[in-house]
Amino acid sequence: MSLAPETGMSTFPYPGLRPFEQSEADLFFGREEQVDQLLGKLKVHRFLAVTGPSGCGKSSLVRAGLLPALETGFMASAGVCWQSAVLRPESQPLLNLASALLAPQALGRQTEDLEEEIGFLAATLRRGPLGLVEAVRAADFPAGTNLLVLVDQFEEIFRFHRLGGTSESNAFVDLLLASAGEPSVSIYVVLTMRSDYLGNCPVFRGLPEAMNESQFLTPRLTREQNRAAIVGPAAMFGRQGRAGGGHADPQRDGNRPRSTSADAALADEDVAQGHPGPDGE
Amino acid sequence: MSYVPGYAHDIFVSYAQVDDLTDREGEDGWVTALIKKLKNRLAQLLGRQDNFSLWYDHHLRHNVYLTPEIMGTIERTATLVVILSPGYLESEWCTRERDTFLKLVEERRANEGRIFLVERDKIELEARPPQFGDLLGYHFWKEDRPGKRPRILGASHSSDDESAIFDVVNDLAWDLSDTLKKLRNATLVPTPITTVTVPQKLGKPNPPTPPDPARSPTVYLAEVTDDLDSIRTKVTRALQQRNIRVIPDTWYPRDPEGFQKAVEDCLSQADLFVQLLSGLPGRKPPGLEMGYVGFQHLRATKIGLPVLQWRSPSLDAQSVQRDVEDTEYRTLLLGASVLAVDIEDFSREVIRQTERTRKEVVDIPPRDAFVFVNVNLDYDGRDTADALCRYLKQRGISYALPITSKEAEKIKQAEEIRKDLEANLLECDGMIVVYGRVSNGWVRGQLREFRKMTYRREKSARALAVLEGPPLPKDPVDVFLPNLTTIDCTAGLEESRLRVFVDALLREVGV
Numbered sequence: 153m154s155l156a157p158e159t160g161m162s163t164f165p166y167p168g169l170r171p172f173e174q175s176e177a178d179l180f181f182g183r184e185e186q187v188d189q190l191l192g193k194l195k196v197h198r199f200l201a202v203t204g205p206s207g208c209g210k211s212s213l214v215r216a217g218l219l220p221a222l223e224t225g226f227m228a229s230a231g232v233c234w235q236s237a238v239l240r241p242e243s244q245p246l247l248n249l250a251s252a253l254l255a256p257q258a259l260g261r262q263t264e265d266l267e268e269e270i271g272f273l274a275a276t277l278r279r280g281p282l283g284l285v286e287a288v289r290a291a292d293f294p295a296g297t298n299l300l301v302l303v304d305q306f307e308e309i310f311r312f313h314r315l316g317g318t319s320e321s322n323a324f325v326d327l328l329l330a331s332a333g334e335p336s337v338s339i340y341v342v343l344t345m346r347s348d349y350l351g352n353c354p355v356f357r358g359l360p361e362a363m364n365e366s367q368f369l370t371p372r373l374t375r376e377q378n379r380a381a382i383v384g385p386a387a388m389f390g391r392q393g394r395a396g397g398g399h400a401d402p403q404r405d406g407n408r409p410r411s412t413s414a415d416a417a418l419a420d421e422d423v424a425q426g427h428p429g430p431d432g433e
Numbered sequence: 434m435s436y437v438p439g440y441a442h443d444i445f446v447s448y449a450q451v452d453d454l455t456d457r458e459g460e461d462g463w464v465t466a467l468i469k470k471l472k473n474r475l476a477q478l479l480g481r482q483d484n485f486s487l488w489y490d491h492h493l494r495h496n497v498y499l500t501p502e503i504m505g506t507i508e509r510t511a512t513l514v515v516i517l518s519p520g521y522l523e524s525e526w527c528t529r530e531r532d533t534f535l536k537l538v539e540e541r542r543a544n545e546g547r548i549f550l551v552e553r554d555k556i557e558l559e560a561r562p563p564q565f566g567d568l569l570g571y572h573f574w575k576e577d578r579p580g581k582r583p584r585i586l587g588a589s590h591s592s593d594d595e596s597a598i599f600d601v602v603n604d605l606a607w608d609l610s611d612t613l614k615k616l617r618n619a620t621l622v623p624t625p626i627t628t629v630t631v632p633q634k635l636g637k638p639n640p641p642t643p644p645d646p647a648r649s650p651t652v653y654l655a656e657v658t659d660d661l662d663s664i665r666t667k668v669t670r671a672l673q674q675r676n677i678r679v680i681p682d683t684w685y686p687r688d689p690e691g692f693q694k695a696v697e698d699c700l701s702q703a704d705l706f707v708q709l710l711s712g713l714p715g716r717k718p719p720g721l722e723m724g725y726v727g728f729q730h731l732r733a734t735k736i737g738l739p740v741l742q743w744r745s746p747s748l749d750a751q752s753v754q755r756d757v758e759d760t761e762y763r764t765l766l767l768g769a770s771v772l773a774v775d776i777e778d779f780s781r782e783v784i785r786q787t788e789r790t791r792k793e794v795v796d797i798p799p800r801d802a803f804v805f806v807n808v809n810l811d812y813d814g815r816d817t818a819d820a821l822c823r824y825l826k827q828r829g830i831s832y833a834l835p836i837t838s839k840e841a842e843k844i845k846q847a848e849e850i851r852k853d854l855e856a857n858l859l860e861c862d863g864m865i866v867v868y869g870r871v872s873n874g875w876v877r878g879q880l881r882e883f884r885k886m887t888y889r890r891e892k893s894a895r896a897l898a899v900l901e902g903p904p905l906p907k908d909p910v911d912v913f914l915p916n917l918t919t920i921d922c923t924a925g926l927e928e929s930r931l932r933v934f935v936d937a938l939l940r941e942v943g944v
Contacts, residue, residue, distance in 0.1 A: 263473065263477070274596065275604075281674065282671075290478060318775060
């Protein structure tokens with residue numbers, strides 16, 4: 153991530169091949185409607201599975217779209233006080249969740265001994281499906297605070313389940329579902345998952361039902377959205393894409409590789425989406 | 434400063450020095466390491482490190498007795514943690530002052546939940562002082578294989594034990610902090626100024642009000658063999674998180690007579706009997722030939738409690754047949770109420786059934802007879818159905834009609850319509866399908882739905898009829914079901930024809 157220290161804003165218009173981070177929300181264009189739909193589903197169910205093929209932009213959508221939208225207060229009923237824990241399950245989902253919860257933007261730490269604190273928090277999470285609810289209650293948030301748990305690359309849990317982590321993965325999924333379903337504490341759960349793993353979901357009881365209720369299959373961008381995604385960040389840096397009536401000028405910043413020019417990116421996308429170029433090429 | 438007002442300390446830790454010895458220079462002994470961890474966790478749960486006071490004398494020598502000063506300290510402490518081990522039972526100070534100390538233990542026990550037993554090693558119930566012999570402890574030992582000498586967690590500095598140690602210390606800290614919070618709240622309740630108060634004697638605050646057992650759903654989670662101990666704890670925690678009371682919460686006496694009586698007392702308070710079964714049948718003492726495990730199950734079924742049992746999915750039917758020699762136990766393991774599923778799934782099922790049991794008790798109103806009048810209101814209009822319902826009302830019989838499609842439109846939930854239909858089909862004592870201006874296929878469909886429900890019904894329906902209304906002609910329904918009759922009202926509703934159905938219904942009820 154490349155941020156200007158004085159402004160906290162991005163210093164480069166595109167993140168490249170990696171997903172957008174939450175801090176790059178200022179560069180995240182074109183998915184506003186999708187974010188609105190995510191917010192709508194999350195508000196009702198407090199659980200949301202964002203699915204799609206590999207590389208379709210699920211993580212970016214959630215990190216740079218949904219999370220900032222929540223903090224801005226677009227889910228009006230929940231207010232603007234959001235804490236968030238972001239994790240990948242890998243092969244120790246409960247420890248990773250405990251670790252993510254101790255981040256300052258989540259529950260935060262209470263002691264100097266990180267290892268011990270993770271150990272106790274993980275033990276609390278292991279106490280049962282309402283372990284996270286107990287941990288949040290014990291954290292004694294100010295009234296009106298919400299906790300968002302974002303499990304990125306949730307599909308890792310299936311591999312862990314298959315390779316001997318059955319009990320822990322069951323407990324982890326139970327914990328997520330029970331937390332989202334507990335009315336007395338405001339916990340929201342969002343997963344991102346590759347859609348080719350959908351068929352694996354029934355290994356966890358309750359997961360298919362939750363996904364049937366609240367799943368978002370990430371659509372490809374429309375041409376207009378695509379244009380916004382490319383031209384928007386460029387415009388932030390003083391360039392204009394063709395949508396703005398002019399051509400991006402790669403010469404204005406000679407240090408940047410030409411391949412990042414808005415023109416080139418749009419042309420690539422035209423080919424990928426089967427559209428002829430604006431010039432009829 | 435103590436957390437609970439009126440006490441010098443919140444927690445007194447009683448232990449044997451022998452359990453805190455260490456060979457390694459500069460390293461904490463087992464007890465000291467435990468106390469450090471416990472204090473850190475309590476600090477998180479109660480606010481700050483200096484928010485509570487835990488007393489333990491780490492300068493105790495082998496031959497230091499339980500001095501009057503120490504006894505006085507215990508008296509002025511809100512809760513007591515005993516670290517039980519063979520060394521503790523044999524320690525000199527403990528035997529010397531045993532009587533006085535155990536008297537204090539007894540007092541704490543009378544004041545519910547104020548003594549916590551840490552089991553540093555496995556001690557058979559018979560070897561424990563009776564004053565805390567039946568207390569369920571926090572196990573810091575693990576039986577890796579049945580029959581093998583248990584391992585003390587943390588004694589071998591193995592990193593494998595780390596998460597298990599965190600689990601037990603965390604549980605102990607949660608329970609301690611819960612108790613301290615309750616004690617504190619009980620002493621901080623503001624007193625109305627008009628009431629004359631009697632000063633409380635130091636060290637004897639009012640005990641917290643216990644939860645009303647009658648209001649909490651209660652699960653009898655049977656005693657398990659040692660190898661399933663940690664799994665029982667896991668299920669207990671999951672149930673307690675849902676405010677489900679789990680009994681027994683102490684050990685039963687080991688003598689057959691005492692055991693049987695305790696089991697029966699306990700079962701009488703339960704809504705559901707739950708049992709975790711291992712590959713081992715458990716002990717069968719003389720006088721209790723079916724063993725502790727078998728007896729609990731037998732008594733539960735005798736008094737008609739719903740039963741839910743679990744065995745590990747790795748214990749498949751084939752291996753049970755092959756490896757379990759005890760015939761009775763084999764039958765128990767392969768019984769119809771045994772679920773061989775992951776323990777998380779099982780806990781969820783226990784919660785579901787417990788909540789359902791309670792709901793049924795609360796929800797089912799006393800009633801005489803209830804008829805579900807199944808009529809397609811869209812096509813028949815309300816005439817036949819209205820006349821039928823008027824007659825049922827006259828005879829004092831409750832009835833329900835299905836949700837009409839207009840209501841359904843408002844609800845827009847297929848699930849609610851289906852649930853409503855299912856509820857009616859499950860609870861009705863009789864059903865009448867009104868065969869009006871609809872196809873015989875529709876009537877057959879309604880009867881099929883009813884038949885599908887029969888396996889979930891507790892009793893078979895007392896009366897079941899197809900009421901043939903206008904217009905004629907009618908295609909035959911051609912369905913046979915027990916108790917199914919046809920009432921011919923094609924020429925209009927005649928009470929005399931309905932009376933046969935209704936009389937049959939009421940005769941069964943005894944109205």
